[in-house]
Amino acid sequence: MKFQKWNIGTPDERDVALLRSAGYPCLLSTVLAARGITSAEAAAEFLERSRKLTHSPMLLKDMDKAVERIQRAISQKETIAVFGDYDVDGITSTVLLRDYLQSCGVKCLRYIPRRIEDGYGLSEDAIRGLHDQGATLMVTVDCGITGNEEVDFANSLGMDVVITDHHECKENLPAAVAVVDPHRADCPYPFKHLAGVGVALMLVLALGGESREDALFARYCTLAAIGTIADVMRMEGENRTIVSCGLEALPHTDFVGVHALLKEAGLLGKPITSIQIGFVLSPRINAAGRMGAADLAADLLETSDPARAEELAKELCELNRERQAVEQAICADAVEKIGRLSNEERSALVLSSERWHQGVVGIVASRLSEKYACPSFMIHLKDGTGKGSCRSYGGFNLFAALESCADLLDGFGGHELAAGFTIPEGNIDAFRQRMNRYVRSASGGEVPVSCLDIDAAITCPAEMTLSEAEHLSYLEPYGAGNPRPTLALLGATVDSIQPVGQGRHLKLRLSKGTCRFDAIFFSVTEEECGICAGSRVDAAFYLQANTFRGNTTLQLQLIDIRPSLTPSRHEAADLELLDRLTGGGRLTAQETARLGASREQFAAFWVALERRLRQGKLETERLPFLRRLASQGGGTESFLRAGLAVRVFAERGLLSLADGDETVTLSLNPIQGKVDLNACPYLMRLHGCAARNGGDGL
Incomplete structure (x- = not known):
């Protein structure tokens, strides 16, 4: 068992029947009802994929000021610098805005920090370098909201700053010409969950004006979709529109680097959903930033040369393989360290090492949070200073937790579910103790357990068909707030189990009654699974179509499996x-x-x-x-x-x-x-x- 507790939804049979009578397929009706969508009208509204954004970008606070200053820079042929971030959201934001500004005929510099050498966010050295290259205006994307001192420094050089960001704001905002962030307390924009690239897209739409909104949205929605999915934003409202349209436009996007990366990842010509973006494409783009080469990914997305794009895509995929190896080593080391922690130190995992790669600790923090059902704080140490990445669990507010420990930190930033911080090495023990107390207090003293939320248990296995699996795609795009449908088969029998993929994965054959199902369990060995042929089990899974050698069949992609809790x-x-x-x-x-x-x-x-x-x-x-x-x-x-x-x-x-x-x-x-x-x-x-x-x- 990977999860200690399964929360299995129990949709009302009358709600399911009502949706089915309205013409919705069986499993789709079951999942909709499990998620509280119980009428035909509500289902139609939820499944409708809007092709237009609902809200005007000018509703964002300070957007008018940002547009006025940037348009003035364009008309006066000023040099503009775009300052981004090194993750997928930041890279796509940088490329999107820079592409638009260059189309306006201005000289536009690009600066993406190197994760290890420069760290997160704005820096005085970077600002000075951009100023020395002639930049008189700097526009930030996906960063800058906590860069008060750095903005003051830019102002002292005579460089204006426009900030666009989507991270949590502190009480005092930077003294920029404009600060565009939907999380501003005084921002009237109704949708608060835009990614950094979503805010950058809104800026471009505002700059282009209403007459060009449709054309600009069509050009940039794919980049915005990739960044939004990668940053795990809530998949509702404007984000759902951006991602739906972006995925639809992906096969014919003008950005040749995207096509090259799809080809190198083996996805060219195949249907692309949010799943492929999140688990195949995004990690390859993200690997560049994590391994200290974010400019490589930006170069790929910006190039118009197919041959150059192919070359860069190969480099990016090789970097991703390197990242995976480093990640596995760090994870093994972290698990060993966790084994030496006391019970009082396991409510929040605070771990540090000089051996860990700074760019990869954030991914490992995510793995640990899921494995141990608690927030994780992974700290890379160098020369007496720790640079940490942390990930939430169960909706725990990391930003508020870091604020409570601000006196122990040199700095921090991010949002509720993921954040970064800098800490003196000598403060780590005190930080560990205080953070564990904070988490225990926030949870009411309860010991956290890893939980798996399941939409529903299948009561009639015969209803799991290839057609029903394909109908579940009506729920796309998936993401936070609209997860991929998770189902359970209770009281099944394991007919066979065998290792595949050089022993890294498991292939199973499950049966219940007269129904037989093929299943795949990725990244789990026979020993870890603890299940043998003949066992009576409960299986939690994604239902999917699997195409192999031109033949498409139904397959259960297992999320977890356990000895059955339902009696025969x-x-x-x-x-x-x-x-x-x-x-x-x-x-x-x-x-x-x-x-x-x-x-x-x-x-x-x-x-x-x-x-x-x-x-x-x-x-x-x-x-x-x-x-x-x-x-x-x-x-x-x-x-x-x-x-x-x-x-x-x-x-x-x-x-x-x-x-x-x-x-x-x-x-x-x-x-x-x-x-x-x-x-x-x-x-x-x-x-x-x-x-x-x-x-x-x-």
């Missing part, structure tokens, strides 16, 4: 029989015989239980626990008799037993002397029944 018919009958025995209900002679465990079986069950419980209290899922215990007893009716043994041991006081909805908690009791199991009333009833002639039951 035989197990349910056994549990009902045990309830009748312990509750004083009537038993037949045949049922009494089935319950007749031997002394050797009881002994085997006790040895297995005592060995495990001597390690401490056990809290686990009831059915998988009984199945494991049953395997220790051997013989027929082992599941039934394992359940009986546990109840007998508990009644005799050998152990404490507490039942939850799906869990069981057991612990050993201190006992002196021997305990007579035959004195248990459950066994006395069984012995009495067996002694009766005819075996008519109790």
Whole structure:
């Protein structure tokens, strides 16, 4: 199990039926109902993909000032510098704005910081360099909102600054000509979740004017879509429009670098969804910034030379492979460090090392947050200073948490779910202690567990067809607030399991009733999976069409798999029989015989239980626990008799037993002397029944 808890939605059957009667396919209706979309009108509104942005870019606070200053620079042939960021959002923002400004005939400089040498955001050295090259106006994209001192420095040089950003604002804004950020407290723009590239797009649309909005949106929506998906923005409102139109325009975009990267990644000519952008294209662009070569990705997106684009795309993909290797090494080191942390230090993971690559720690922080169900803070150390990247978990507000520790930091920036910070090495221990206290306080002292949100469990496996899987794509584009549909198949059987991809992945065959399904479990080994052929399991998955050698079939892309928490018919009958025995209900002679465990079986069950419980209290899922215990007893009716043994041991006081909805908690009791199991009333009833002639039951 990758996730400790599954939250499985239970859509109302009447809502599903209503949507189906309106003509929506079965699984699509199920997912819509699970997400609270329960009428035909609401479904039509949600699934509608608008082709036009709803709000005027001029609603953004200071947009009028930004437009006036930039248009003046264009008309007076000033040199303009675009200052971006080194992630996908920042790179696409930089390319988008610079492409537009160059089309206006102005000289436009580009500056993207090097992640390791320069760090995040504005810097005086960079500003001085741009000024020395003749820039009289600097426009920031996806950064700058916390650069108060740097903007003051630019002003002192006589360089005007226009800031466009989408990160959280501090109380005092920089003294720029214009500060365009939807998160400004005084910004009336209704949609607050634009990516940095979304704000840059709005700036270009405002500069072009209403008459050119459609043409400019058509040119730049693909770049804006890539940046929006990569920055994991909420997939609703304006973002949904940007991404929908951007994906549709992708095959015929004017940016030849995008085509070259699609080709190198093996996606050219294939249908592209938000999934491919998020998991294939974006990591390759992002790798450039993480490995200290963000300009390489910007060069790729800016070039108009197909041969040069092909060359740069190959370099980018090679950088991504290098990044993956570095990431795996850091992750292994971090997991080892976590093993040495105390329980008080596991509410927020604060880890540091001089060996870690500064550009990759953010990705590892994401992995750790998911794996350990808590916020993660990964810090690269150099010369007594730590540069950290942090990632949230469960909606925890990182920006507010960093603000609470501001006195320990040299600086920080970002938003609720992802942020960066700088910290003196000597403050890391204090930061770790305070951040752990903050997280525990915010969570009410509860121990976090990794959770998987599942839209619904499939009640009729026959309804999972290739056609139904394709209809789920109506929900695209996916993203925060509109995740890819996650479904569960409960009580399935593993018919076969085999490693593929040089042992890095697993291919499974699952069945339930007469239905059979192929499944793939990426980046999981047989040992990690812990499931074998013949096991009864619950599977959580994405439903997808898989094309191999021209043949398209249905496939389950597994997210998690666990021993099933739903009983089979035989197990349910056994549990009902045990309830009748312990509750004083009537038993037949045949049922009494089935319950007749031997002394050797009881002994085997006790040895297995005592060995495990001597390690401490056990809290686990009831059915998988009984199945494991049953395997220790051997013989027929082992599941039934394992359940009986546990109840007998508990009644005799050998152990404490507490039942939850799906869990069981057991612990050993201190006992002196021997305990007579035959004195248990459950066994006395069984012995009495067996002694009766005819075996008519109790």
